[in-house]
Amino acid sequence: MTNLSPRTESNVADATMALATAAAERGKKPRSAWRMMLPTMTPWLAFGLLLVGGITLFGVIGPLFVQDPTTIRDAGLQPPSAEHILGTTQTGQDVFAQLAYATAGSLQIGLIVGVLATILSAFFGILGAYIGGFADEAFSLFSNVFLVIPGLPLVIVISGFVPQEQRGLWTIAVVLAITGWAASSRVLRAQTLSIRNRDYVAASRVAGERAGRVIAVEILPNLLPVLASQFVFAVIAAILGEAGLSFLGLGASNSSTLGTMLFYAQNGFALSLGAWWWFIPPGLIIALFGMGLSLINFSIDEIINPKLKNVRLHRKRARAAVRQERSRLARERKATA
Numbered sequence: 001m002t003n004l005s006p007r008t009e010s011n012v013a014d015a016t017m018a019l020a021t022a023a024a025e026r027g028k029k030p031r032s033a034w035r036m037m038l039p040t041m042t043p044w045l046a047f048g049l050l051l052v053g054g055i056t057l058f059g060v061i062g063p064l065f066v067q068d069p070t071t072i073r074d075a076g077l078q079p080p081s082a083e084h085i086l087g088t089t090q091t092g093q094d095v096f097a098q099l100a101y102a103t104a105g106s107l108q109i110g111l112i113v114g115v116l117a118t119i120l121s122a123f124f125g126i127l128g129a130y131i132g133g134f135a136d137e138a139f140s141l142f143s144n145v146f147l148v149i150p151g152l153p154l155v156i157v158i159s160g161f162v163p164q165e166q167r168g169l170w171t172i173a174v175v176l177a178i179t180g181w182a183a184s185s186r187v188l189r190a191q192t193l194s195i196r197n198r199d200y201v202a203a204s205r206v207a208g209e210r211a212g213r214v215i216a217v218e219i220l221p222n223l224l225p226v227l228a229s230q231f232v233f234a235v236i237a238a239i240l241g242e243a244g245l246s247f248l249g250l251g252a253s254n255s256s257t258l259g260t261m262l263f264y265a266q267n268g269f270a271l272s273l274g275a276w277w278w279f280i281p282p283g284l285i286i287a288l289f290g291m292g293l294s295l296i297n298f299s300i301d302e303i304i305n306p307k308l309k310n311v312r313l314h315r316k317r318a319r320a321a322v323r324q325e326r327s328r329l330a331r332e333r334k335a336t337a
Helices: 012-025 043-065 095-131 133-148 151-161 169-178 182-196 199-206 211-247 258-267 276-304 306-336
Strands: none
Touching (some): 043 276, 095 133, 095 169, 095 182, 095 258, 095 276, 133 182, 151 169, 151 211, 169 211, 182 211, 211 258, 211 276, 258 276
């Protein structure tokens, strides 16, 4: 029979040590552990940060400089002009003012859902895996139940049963968070089970450290890139989910979001009337914000996935070798000149 050697894969610690060793070989000071948990700045990451930062800035300070979005005027369905940058709606409301307030509302929902979903996934994933035994089995079963339930139909059913006057921003955010944490919890559970068996965690437990301190000091810092990735994904899913609910008429009734803008544009026959300035801007904001967060999430994957981290190490070594070769050739040219 053929002897097969077991397949060994590097982990994050190996890749981090390799990067530090490579930096020491080049005579540079190794980066700190916190710096190693940050993604490398690339053009795609810079573009994603620019998109997310610009849209967030528009949603935060935009409502401070625009007029009242609910003001009704006689000039209905006016195209973009100097007076109205993005034109007006069927009732004469300024689309640019509505876009600023709607962006702020969607960002609030995305932030609330991201925080709530991350907390729920961390609680059921990290705590259950660390405690083990019956608690782990119960938390895992609870996560599996939510994991197999179809998310969008459940959101539609829950939102449909909530009275319209009580269906506010927080209600929609809680519904989206409840239906969007289970998959992240499974990932955190697997990561925690791996970290729990490491020597430094076992040493802390043998030393009599409390469970809360072991989780907060020894386990949680190793899971920060995973938590960041899951938070970004939860924000993307929340904004898209809210837009879908509002487009179906099940969104927040007392707040303005990008989804409600699309809903009113649909009811106002904006597409058939050719009022592109009414429905294209909110759809474009959703698409650009989702693309920016996705680019950031792809960069965070470089930290979570050890294989991608090794690719970064090889890429840096190749660039360093090219620079050294160019320097050597330049010195040889000067010597022969």
